[in-house]
Amino acid sequence: MRIRPVTIILCVLLIGAVAAIALIAPDTMEAKRMLHIEQAATPTPTADVRSMLMITPDPNVTPKPTAFLLKNGVEGDEVKNLQRRLKELGYYSGGVDGQYGPGTQDAVIRFQTQHGLTADGIVGEGTRSAVYAQAAQTFIPTPAPTPTPGLLKKGDDGESVKAMQQRLKELGYYNGSVDGDFGGGTEEAVRLFQSQNGLDVDGVAAKKTFSLLYSEDAKQVTATPTPDPNAMPMLVNRDHPIDESYQPRDLVKLKNVIPSSVATVKGSDIEGDRTAVNAMIEMFKDAHAEGVDDWQISAGYRSYKYQKKLFDNSVQDFRNQGFSQTNAVSATRQTVADPGTSEHHTGLAFDINVPGTIFKGTPEQIWLHKHCWDYGFVIRYQEDKESITGYLAECWHIRYVGLPHSITMRDRNLCLEEYLGVV
Ligand SMILES: [Zn+2]
Incomplete structure (x- = not known):
């Protein structure tokens, strides 16, 4: 039988192919064997590693070197980096130990809260890029919330x-x-x-x-009784001190009730008796109508504590000028009432002036001395009564005694001590 050339060519090719395989095969085999060894060497996953949840990488994005979540229980260099960074930003104050514990978790929650991220304490892609971003904010502690409904005061709204x-x-x-x-x-x-x-x-x-x-015990308002015209005005002087604990029952803050167009109130805390303050407003409005309009109220109600402070300050001033203690007290008593003996304690006395000038001789002072009586006020300390009142004249100090007492006192030229018959 004759061997055809085609068969010979096929045989040659076959022999060549076998030879080629024999030459290449050992490398391939070796590679395969190594792969098996490596796979066997990969440690059994520990609890920590198992807790690193795998993220399915986005095929369109080059996977980041760390494609797993950092969370409580995880440890390693990535955690260390995170702790270092959170410390730098002020969210973390624990040790940089690579252990993701509750401290690290709290720091992450603080970071997430401040950056408007879901505050789950787990560092995924979003939190991770925010943490390492240049725009990452440093920690701003939120103030502790005020307990219970809180407090409402002038100026608040809502x-x-x-x-x-x-x-x-x-x-x-x-x-x-x-x-x-x-x-x-x-x-x-x-x-x-x-x-x-x-x-x-x-x-x-x-x-x-x-x-x-808001309780059932809250009382309905009781109307302030109209002052009884037959009741005599209250006397407060050195011989008739007022009890230290006396508290006028219906004080208003002048700033709250006197329009600034009517009078300037010097100091936001000046208080006075409601009835007296209302009478004063009427008085100043009438003065305005007559073109006398530059009024300031510089004093009203004074508590015992405040009187004591005024007195002590004045004594100290005289001591500083070289007065003996006895003389300093005597000198103070010429102008400052002993604590407990000031009419200002009643809430019915006020000091009136014109801003920036001496009151005596101003159109306001002259108007006040002529008209205050019509509104229930008296000029309490006058020159011709100094020996009775025991005070040097004070043209700025008015006292509310109510009508008709003030009219009678004006018409008969009586100071309060005389009017009450206690001289
Ligand atoms: Zn006064």
Whole structure:
């Protein structure tokens, strides 16, 4: 049988192929064997590693070197880097130990909260890039929240003010608009509520005021009784001191009730008796109508504590000028009432002046001395009565005694001691 050339060519090719395989095969085999060894050498996953949840990489994005989540229980260099970075930014204060514990988790939550991320304490892609971003913010501690409903005072606004105004209106203490603005009118309503419900009167609605205001024990307003014209005015002088604990029952803050167009109130804390203050407003309005319009009120109610401070300060001033203690006290007594003997304690006395000038001789002083009597006020310390009152004349000090007493005192030229027959 004849061997065909095609068969010979096929045989040659076959032999060549076998030879080629024999040459290449050992490398391939070796590679395969190594792969098996490596796979066998990969450690059994530990609990820590198992907790690193694998992320499916986005095929369109080059995978980041760390494509797993950092969370509680994880450890390693990535955690160390994270801790170092959070420390740098002020969120973390623990050790840089590579252990992702509760401290690290809290720091991550703080970071996430401040950056508007989901505050889960787990560092995934979003948190990770925010942490390492140049725009990462340093930690700003949030202030501790104020306990309970808190406190409302003049200048505040909002729904809680509105609710309070509504309640004060229901009880009759407030007659302004329920607008959520805590202004002078609202402050007066709070003060009136406090004064009629046995609370300290400061016009600030805090815990005690709130709990009473919203309770069933909150009293309806009691109208201030019209002063009895037959009741004699209260006398306060050196021989008739007022009790240290005396508290006028219906004080208003002048700033809250006297329009600035009517008079300037020097100092926002000046208080006075409501009836007296209303009379004073009428008086100043009438003066304005006559073109006498530059009024300032520089003093009103003075507590015992405040009187004592004034007295002690004055004595000290005289001591500093070289007076003996006895002489300093005597000199002080010429112009400053002993604590407990000041009419200012009644809430019925006020010091009036014209801003920036000496009061005596101004059109305001002259008008006041002529007309104050018509509104229930008297010029309490006059020159011709110094020996009776024991005070040098004070042209600026007016005292509310009410009508008709003031008219009688003017017409008969009597000071209060004379009028009450206690001389
Ligand atoms: Zn005075």
